[in-house]
Structures are given as C-alpha cells and as structure tokens.
Amino acid sequence: MIVEQAIEEYLAQRQGSRQWRFFLSALAEEFATQLREPDLRAMMQRIGTRFASAHPLPAARTIADASQAMSACWDAQGWGWVDLEEHADHLLIRHYCSPLRAAFGQEHLHWTPAFLEGAYQQWFQALGSGSALRVQQSSQADGFGCVEFRLAQ
Amino acid sequence: MIVEQAIEEYLAQRQGSRQWRFFLSALAEEFATQLREPDLRAMMQRIGTRFASAHPLPAARTIADASQAMSACWDAQGWGWVDLEEHADHLLIRHYCSPLRAAFGQEHLHWTPAFLEGAYQQWFQALGSGSALRVQQSSQADGFGCVEFRLAQ
Amino acid sequence: MIVEQAIEEYLAQRQGSRQWRFFLSALAEEFATQLREPDLRAMMQRIGTRFASAHPLPAARTIADASQAMSACWDAQGWGWVDLEEHADHLLIRHYCSPLRAAFGQEHLHWTPAFLEGAYQQWFQALGSGSALRVQQSSQADGFGCVEFRLAQ
Amino acid sequence: MIVEQAIEEYLAQRQGSRQWRFFLSALAEEFATQLREPDLRAMMQRIGTRFASAHPLPAARTIADASQAMSACWDAQGWGWVDLEEHADHLLIRHYCSPLRAAFGQEHLHWTPAFLEGAYQQWFQALGSGSALRVQQSSQADGFGCVEFRLAQ
Numbered sequence: 001m002i003v004e005q006a007i008e009e010y011l012a013q014r015q016g017s018r019q020w021r022f023f024l025s026a027l028a029e030e031f032a033t034q035l036r037e038p039d040l041r042a043m044m045q046r047i048g049t050r051f052a053s054a055h056p057l058p059a060a061r062t063i064a065d066a067s068q069a070m071s072a073c074w075d076a077q078g079w080g081w082v083d084l085e086e087h088a089d090h091l092l093i094r095h096y097c098s099p100l101r102a103a104f105g106q107e108h109l110h111w112t113p114a115f116l117e118g119a120y121q122q123w124f125q126a127l128g129s130g131s132a133l134r135v136q137q138s139s140q141a142d143g144f145g146c147v148e149f150r151l152a153q
Numbered sequence: 154m155i156v157e158q159a160i161e162e163y164l165a166q167r168q169g170s171r172q173w174r175f176f177l178s179a180l181a182e183e184f185a186t187q188l189r190e191p192d193l194r195a196m197m198q199r200i201g202t203r204f205a206s207a208h209p210l211p212a213a214r215t216i217a218d219a220s221q222a223m224s225a226c227w228d229a230q231g232w233g234w235v236d237l238e239e240h241a242d243h244l245l246i247r248h249y250c251s252p253l254r255a256a257f258g259q260e261h262l263h264w265t266p267a268f269l270e271g272a273y274q275q276w277f278q279a280l281g282s283g284s285a286l287r288v289q290q291s292s293q294a295d296g297f298g299c300v301e302f303r304l305a306q
Numbered sequence: 307m308i309v310e311q312a313i314e315e316y317l318a319q320r321q322g323s324r325q326w327r328f329f330l331s332a333l334a335e336e337f338a339t340q341l342r343e344p345d346l347r348a349m350m351q352r353i354g355t356r357f358a359s360a361h362p363l364p365a366a367r368t369i370a371d372a373s374q375a376m377s378a379c380w381d382a383q384g385w386g387w388v389d390l391e392e393h394a395d396h397l398l399i400r401h402y403c404s405p406l407r408a409a410f411g412q413e414h415l416h417w418t419p420a421f422l423e424g425a426y427q428q429w430f431q432a433l434g435s436g437s438a439l440r441v442q443q444s445s446q447a448d449g450f451g452c453v454e455f456r457l458a459q
Numbered sequence: 460m461i462v463e464q465a466i467e468e469y470l471a472q473r474q475g476s477r478q479w480r481f482f483l484s485a486l487a488e489e490f491a492t493q494l495r496e497p498d499l500r501a502m503m504q505r506i507g508t509r510f511a512s513a514h515p516l517p518a519a520r521t522i523a524d525a526s527q528a529m530s531a532c533w534d535a536q537g538w539g540w541v542d543l544e545e546h547a548d549h550l551l552i553r554h555y556c557s558p559l560r561a562a563f564g565q566e567h568l569h570w571t572p573a574f575l576e577g578a579y580q581q582w583f584q585a586l587g588s589g590s591a592l593r594v595q596q597s598s599q600a601d602g603f604g605c606v607e608f609r610l611a612q
Contacts, residue, residue, distance in 0.1 A: 003402070007450055010386065010403050011317040017170040019231040019252060023268070024173070026203040030196070043183070050179040076535070078172040080316065096309070097316050099172060115176070144313055156555070160603055163539065163556050164470040229382070233469065249462070250469050297466055323476040325537040325558060329574070330479070332509040336502070349489070356485040384478040405478060421482070 201271025354424025507577025
C-alpha cells in the first residue's frame with residue numbers, strides 16, 4: 001500500500017541526521033565518480049579501522065559482553081545495534097539500523113557498509129581474535145541499513 | 154576563565170550532530186594522511202559544487218534575496234547562516250556557525266572550509282555571476298566554524 | 307518475527323528526539339495522575355491552539371495548498387506530515403508519523419493527540435473554516451504516531 | 460558587537476532540539492497563564508522527581524562519583540553537565556548548559572529550573588542524603604541555561 005511505503009520511507013530517512021545527509025550524499029556521488037568499487041570499499045574500511053581505534057571497547061570476556069559493548073557504542077551515536085551469533089565456522093555479525101542508506105543513499109549501499117567491516121575487524125582484533133580472521137560482508141544492506149558480516153578465516 | 158571555556162567548548166561541539174561526528178573525524182584523519190592540502194581542498198570544493206547543484210536556490214534579484222535564500226538552505230540543515238556584503242572590488246561572504254570544526258575537528262580547519270568555497274562558487278555561477286569570478290577563502294575559520302570568503306576576479 | 311519488531315520499535319523510538327523523551331515521558335506520567343482524560347485532552351488542545359497561533363500558515367487557496375503548508379511546518383520540526391481529503395460531510399485529516407508516541411509513550415496515546423486537534427482547529431479557523439466546524443480525532447493513534455481527525459459540524 | 464550576539468543567540472537556540480522547541484514554548488505559555496509561580500515550580504519539581512526516579516544513578520561512594528554519574532545521564536540526553544562542590548554548610552550544585560531556556564524561553568526561566576531541583580532532590584535522597592536536606596535554586600539561570608542550586612538543611 002502506498003501510504004505504508006511513505007511511512008517506511010519517512011522513518012528510513014529520519015535514521016540519518018538532517019545536518020549531514022546532503023553533505024554525505026554529495027560526498028558519495030563525488031567518490032563514486034572518481035574511484036572503482038574495490039577502492040571505495042578499501043577507503044571505507046580504513047575509515048572504519050580509524051573509527052574503532054579511536055573508540056576502543058571495554059574488555060569483554062564473552063560474545064554477549066562484546067555484543068553489548070559494541071551496541072552501546074553504536075546506539076549512543078544513533079547507529080543502531082549489533083547481534084553476534086556463534087556458528088561452527090564463523091561468527092555472524094548482524095548490524096541493525098545503520099544510517100548508511102539514509103545518509104549516503106540507496107545507490108551507494110554496495111560500498112558504504114565497508115565502513116562497518118573495518119570497524120568490526122579492528123574491534124575483534126583488539127579483543128584478541130587473531131589476524132588470520134577477517135570480517136567480510138555476507139548480505140546486501142536493506143532499506144533500513146541492516147546488513148550482515150562474518151568473522152572467519 | 155576555565156568554566157566559560159568549558160561552556161564555549163560544549164556549545165561548539167554541540168554544533169555537530171552526534172551521529173556523524175566520529176565518522177567524519179575518522180574520515181578527515183584518513184584523508185589528511187593520504188592527500189596533500191591542495192588535493193584535500195580540491196576534493197572538498199568538488200563536494201561543495203555537487204551539493205549546491207543538487208540544491209539550487211530560488212531566483213534572487215538582489216544580494217539581500219540571495220543571502221536570505223542561502224541562509225534558509227543552511228539553517229534548515231543546522232549549518233548556520235550567511236551574510237553578503239558588497240565592496241568596490243569584491244563581494245564579502247561571511248559564513249557563521251558552520252559545523253565544520255565540530256564535525257571534522259580543529260586540526261582540519263585549514264582544508265574543510267573549501268566545501269563552502271565550492272558551494273558558493275556554484276550558487277553564484279547559477280545566479281549568473283559569470284565564470285571569471287571566483288570564490289576564495291579570505292579568513293581562518295574560528296572555533297565556531299565562522300569563516301569568510303570573497304567573490305572576485 | 308522478533309527482529310522485525312525490534313527494528314520497528316527502534317525506528318518508532320528514534321522518531322522522538324533523545325533530548326526531551328525522558329522529560330516528556332515524566333511530564334505525561336505526572337499529568338495523567340493529576341487529571342482525568344477530558345482535562346488532559348483540553349489541556350493538550352489549548353497547547354495546540356497556542357502552537358498554531360504562533361505559527362500561522364501562509365494563505366492557502368486550495369485544500370492541496372493548505373495540506374502542503376501544514377506539512378512543511380510539521381516536517382521542518384520532525385513531526386511527520388499531513389494529508390487532507392475532502393468527503394461529502396467532512397474533511398479527513400490524516401497526520402502521519404507524529405512523535406507523540408515516541409515522546410510521551412504508548413500508554414498516553416489516548417490523550418496526547420489532542421494537541422494536533424487544537425493545532426488543526428486553529429489553523430482551519432484562521433484559513434476561514436468558520437467556527438461551526440470542529441476538528442475531532444476519529445482514529446486511535448498507531449505505533450508510528452499516525453492518527454486521523456475529521457473537520458465537520 | 461552585534462555579530463557576536465547573533466552567534467551566541469544561535470548557539471543558545473541550538474541547545475534545544477528543533478522537534479520540541481515550539482511545543483514546549485506553547486506549553487510554557489499555556490501553563491504560565493493558568494498557574495501562579497509557586498504552582499509552576501511545584502509542578503516542575505514533581506516532573507523532575509519522576510524523571511530521577513525513572514533514571515536511578517549507579518551507586519556512588521564519593522561526591523566526584525556522583526557528579527560523574529549525574530553528568531553522564533545529562534550528557535547522554537544533551538542536557539549539559541553538573542559540577543558538585545562541597546562547602547561547610549551546603550553542597551553547591553552547578554548545572555551547566557541545560558536546554559531549559561532554548562526550549563521553554565527566556566521569559567519562563569524563573570520557574571522552569573525547578574525541574575532540576577526536583578531531579579537533584581530525588582537523586583541525592585536515593586544516594587542517602589537524608590530527607591532533612593533540600594535542594595534549592597540559588598542563582599538565576601543564564602542565557603545558556605546554566606544555574607546553581609544548594610543542597611542544605
């Protein structure tokens with residue numbers, strides 16, 4: 001129904017602060033015309049690494065502790081929250097309600113989530129995950145900025 | 154006095170939305186290590202050009218009209234406001250209370266205002282200023298993101 | 307599904323600015339223990355009347371003009387938007403995505419929408435609707451603060 | 460100088476979230492026409508009491524701990540911060556940068572700080588201050604919402 005779509009669209013847009021929506025959308029347009037996708041992703045990963053280094057987590061002894069500490073950091077900024085789930089051969093990282101789509105736009109969702117990749121990579125390494133383990137995006141981001149990653153070899 | 158400084162600092166920081174402060178500060182750090190100042194400024198100008206192209210002003214017949222239309226655009230986003238002042242050989246553009254320092258940080262104020270340069274350049278050109286006239290920053294940005302530019306040959 | 311509910315809940319909460327959520331929820335609790343529902347609604351109506359008097363609309367010649375002017379006012383504050391629809395014996399006022407639930411809480415939605423009743427009443431009167439016509443809430447507010455009113459005799 | 464005043468005024472206004480500024484200013488107008496000052500203050504105190512009850516502090520063993528816990532709560536909401544200072548016969552409570560003026564307006568600053576009175580009263584009582592000690596406002600609020608209180612017999 002058309003109205004429900006309008007509500008979803010309104011709520012999705014309001015995920016992104018009005019102050020930076022226009023700037024960040026122009027920034028994404030500019031970079032996307034200058035760089036190819038692997039370079040866009042690498043750039044976002046490096047920004048994510050810097051972000052996580054500048055905001056170290058408190059020590060966490062369990063997966064649940066880590067999940068809570070990461071979510072507290074994201075929530076305080078209006079970046080949603082994260083769920084961590086252990087699997088036999090990987091750790092599933094589900095990030096909910098990031099403002100990536102609301103700020104940079106739908107058409108840049110194929111590279112902007114690499115920011116989260118870099119941030120999680122850095123946080124898990126600081127928690128002692130070992131450098132053999134990599135964080136990789138494992139789903140498309142949806143309209144509310146929800147996206148999945150895996151920490152695995 | 155120490156407390157007054159704390160108040161000023163608090164107000165200055167609150168100019169920048171909490172949601173993007175950490176991201177933008179990490180982004181500025183990353184770019185500043187990769188690019189030299191002229192390239193940083195050129196990049197910000199291009200982002201400003203794109204921003205202003207995407208947000209064209211309503212037609213303005215006077216300097217006062219242009220000033221009001223630009224200020225309405227900035228204010229709606231929490232980017233402060235602008236005063237325009239005619240001089241014999243240039244138009245003085247005073248931008249007040251931009252969130253550039255609050256978001257990107259004090260140490261990047263030597264290149265981040267080039268975003269405004271690009272935006273004003275594009276807006277004045279669309280208003281018919283002619284391509285011989287250039288917008289150039291003519292003051293350092295202060296702690297509240299106030300900064301001056303000149304439109305001149 | 308549980309996760310979708312969490313997303314909806316997150317988005318619904320983010321409709322209300324963090325700065326006033328706790329204050330307004332305490333205010334609603336306090337008033338709800340002091341006053342009965344008709345008095346709570348009358349109080350919110352008077353606040354709505356004051357709000358609309360302080361923010362007069364530009365002149366509107368058509369229903370579509372009025373709808374656009376009202377929506378521009380709501381949207382600039384992060385209060386959603388409105389659709390107006392003419393019927394044989396009433397004007398249907400559909401307000402979408404108000405922050406009333408996010409700020410005051412679900413348990414006070416039976417009286418907080420009276421603020422909108424007062425605001426629309428005042429705006430329509432100023433547009434010349436005549437004092438015989440009253441605005442009355444005609445639906446429950448939903449989880450995203452969407453609610454309907456009718457302007458009729 | 461006129462421009463500096465404009466900057467101060469802009470920063471002071473931006474302390475209050477755009478979403479609730481108009482609502483809260485209409486609410487303050489309405490109440491101020493219905494109630495006398497002692498009743499306005501009593502109402503704000505009760506709202507403050509409810510707020511602090513709903514947001515209990517973590518246990519604090521020292522004045523510095525209490526100050527930090529209170530400031531963390533205020534800061535997370537964009538309500539500034541607090542300094543506590545022990546004196547021979549009272550505890551001085553200096554609240555900095557509350558959004559009270561930005562939201563409710565200058566003309567209501569003689570009663571709106573009673574919200575903070577109620578909040579501090581409740582928090583200190585929960586920390587074990589004893590019911591003989593009362594929090595009372597001891598300075599006018601200034602243009603940035605800074606205001607002092609004393610906890611004493």
